[in-house]
Amino acid sequence: MLIRILKNAWPVALLLLLAFVQAPPKKIRLYLIGDSTMANKIKQTFPETGWGMPLGTFFDSTVVIDNRAQNGRSTRTFLAENRWQPVVDALQEGDYVFIQFGHNDEAENYPDRYTPPADYRKNLIKFVTETQRRKANPVLLTPITRRKFDKDGHIMETHVAYSAVTVEVARQYKVPLIDLDKMSRELVQQFGVENSKLLYMQLAPGDHPNYPLGRNDNTHFTELGARKMAQLAVNEIKAQRLPLAERIAKPLPKNAVPPPAGKDAQPTTP
Template sequence: MSLTRRQVAGAALVTAAAVPLTFGTAHAGEHRRRTVFIAGDSTAAQKYADAAPETGWGMALPFFLHRQLDVANHAVNGRSSKSFVDEGRLAALLAAVRPGDLLLIQFAHNDEKTEDPTRYTEPWTTYQDHLRLYIEGARSRGARPVLATAVERRRFDAEGNARPSHGEYPAAMRALAAQERVALLDIQALSLELWQSLGVEETKKYFNWTATEQDNTHFNPPGAIEVARLVARELLRARVLRVRDVRRLGDAIPESWISWPDAVA
């Protein structure tokens, strides 16, 4: 089922007239800090002390952005493009967005769950429909939406070839980005290339493999740092950010910079 434009606007709680994109200041002559908002799932989300060493790439993104850019990580474990909207999380995020901000949008892992109607979306219809809610919501507030294809899981075939796991969702997002003229960060393709270059054994050092868990979806600090580096490089390549907005793209980032706060009660 396709959503109408009126449904799109209502779901995103858009009440103000569209504001022209301003990738600088909120008002003439008034400088303000810009914020990079993240809407996504557990691969990007903030993790807490009880989940360490599991690490979302959104936790490492600030290491690659200059200090004048803030990061507001709204990604939450287990959410799809649909459930994030249905739970009111997109509306809450948009309420904080200001002209000149960025909204990074990465979903697919949970949209793929055909057995769960609260999360499942079909790639070429409801998935694209829900992504439009984020795009139009950001634009209505004078912010810039940026689509990011879902980072790949750690999957290899018997010959040691890294295999894609997201079906038609990356292609559907690429097509939507072209239709809507939205910047695209192809993290799916880049992460698959990275896992291939690292190989079967070396990739274990980037995922949440511990003595008690063999997790091929979520990252540890090194993995989150490298995926965040991919995101920052893509933001620069796509001309979403400028050279002065990024830093340390070629530097080693110490794992000790990652921290896991206590969970909020």
């Protein structure tokens, strides 16, 4: 009799157990739209690295990074080249869109990309409102600083007008703001005039075969610089307690040994 009762009871017990087991969160996509400071790079330009490239390493497997940022694009050219509409069409409820422009919008010497502040504002609003209509989550980011010091070794602001517009739009439309301009200036100041060269594409002749003549670039990042900038964004996601913070990867237990990379694995930013 007891055996028969137990046989009949175990399916019910199993169902009750499953009811209390929390279903894993569904996967979401984190879209990145912006310029070369964020974009994916090809191996011929290595060690240049967009900060969107290492970003995925900070999240667990429920976050898929979809990096649509492109070299040389302003908000105006990103829209004119129809790079935004495919993102809108693909957005699902709960997805995120990180929006970071400004470098090329402010380039008055390049009329093919320059966008006046008033138009820049309109374009940011378009990105924000169309993301919200799809029940996805827009996040505005101010443009990352260029490496520029005054004669006393103090970091200088290089995106004053366009960062201010970004902050204003975020406040008006009540969307999260990650002030990468301010945070990256603080980081570069901490590194100082000489050590900050490690963050940017400052290469002497012979440092890398891709740049036999060297490179003097205070805008684009090395692997180290890209990882540091991505880390700033992730730290701010935590600080603001955005729901996305729940999907940040948990640290490995102490003394844990990471699994070896496969034989076909490519070098990546840690």
